[in-house]
Amino acid sequence: MSETREMIMAIARPMVQARGYNGLSFRELAKRIGIKNASIHYHFPTKGDLGAALARRYREDAEAILEGLWRESQDPAMCLRKYADGFRLALENENRMCLCGVMAAEYHDVPDAVKTEVQAFADSNISWLAKLLSAMDGFGDSAATKERALAIYAAIGGAQLAARSRADISVFDRIVESYRRAGLIPS
Amino acid sequence: MSETREMIMAIARPMVQARGYNGLSFRELAKRIGIKNASIHYHFPTKGDLGAALARRYREDAEAILEGLWRESQDPAMCLRKYADGFRLALENENRMCLCGVMAAEYHDVPDAVKTEVQAFADSNISWLAKLLSAMDGFGDSAATKERALAIYAAIGGAQLAARSRADISVFDRIVESYRRAGLIPS
C-alpha cells in the first residue's frame, strides 16, 4: 500500500538482521530513508509494531520461497541442501542472521506480538521440513518426523549462531556437514 | 578484589543472560546494587569492559564445572548428559540463555574484547566435548572428533535458542532427545 511504509520495512529488515531488534534505531532508520524519526511512528505506532510486521513479512517471504522450492523440484534431499543455503546466505551478507533467530535471542526484550510472529516462522519452517522428511525413506512415523524436523530447524539455527560469533562462514559449512555425517540431516 | 566490582558482575550476569548485552542498563544495574550509574564506570570504564569481564568469568566458571565433572566421573556419556543439563538450567532460570549465546546473537553490537571472550568460551566448550568423544568408542580419528564436538556445541546452542523463543523447556528436551536418536550426540 504505502510506499513509505514499504521502504521502512525494506530498510529495517537487514538492519535488524545485523544488529537485532534492540540495536535498531528509529533515528538511524529515518536518516537512511530521508524522513524524520517521528514519521516512522505514523506508519508503525511503536517499535513493537514494526518488529511484528517485519517478522510476519519475513515468514511470508520464506514460505513462498520454500513452497516454490518443493513444488518445482519434489526432491527432498536437494530441498534440505537449499534450506541450509538460505541460512548460509544471511551469513554471507555481512554476517547477518535469520531475522527470527536474532529476535529469539532477544526474547525478553520484544513485545508479545513479535514473539507470536517469531514462533509462527519456526512453525512454518518445521512443517515444511516435516513434509520433506515424510517424503523420504525411513520416516514413515509422523511423530518421529515432526521431532526430527524440529531438531533440524534448531540445529541449523545453532550452526548459524556459532558461525556468526566467529565471523567465519566455513564454520557453518563444517557444522552442517557434520550434521549430515552424523545422520541428523538425511542426504 | 573489590567487593563492589564483584557485586556488579554477580548482578549483571543474569541480567545479560535475560535481556542481552544491549538490553543491560547501567542505571537499572546501579539501582539494584544501590549505587549511582556513574560509579559503575569507575570499576568498568565502558559497557564493553563489563561485557568482556562477564564473558571471561563465565568461561572460567564453566571450565571449572566441566573439568570437575570429567575428573570425578570419567564417564563420557554421563558428562554429555550433564553438559546439556547446564544449558537446560539457564532456561529453567526464567528462560535465560547461555551468556555467550546471547552475545553471539548480538555480534555486531559488542566490542571486539567481548567477541574474543565469546569465542574463547566456545573454544573451551568444544575442546572439552572433543575430549569426551575421543574417550568413547568409534571416535579415534581426531579430525572427525573435533568436527563432531563443534557440531554438538552448535546444536545444543540452537536447541536453547529454539526453546527460549517458545518459552517452553520441553522443546529443549525434545530437541536434545532427537539429537541422540539421530546419533549426533552419542549415548
Place this chain on the structure above:
DNA sequence: ACCTGAACACCGTTCAAGT
C-alpha cells in the same frame, strides 16, 4: 580509592502543529 551530580549526545514515544 571510591563515589557522585551534572552535563552530553543518544534512544523510543507523544502530540500539537503544519501541509
Place this chain on the structure above:
DNA sequence: ACCTGAACACCGTTCAAGT
C-alpha cells in the same frame, strides 16, 4: 493522509568535584 519540531524520560559516557 502524511510529515514535523519540540518535548519527555530513557540510555552510556565524561568529568570536575567530593570524601
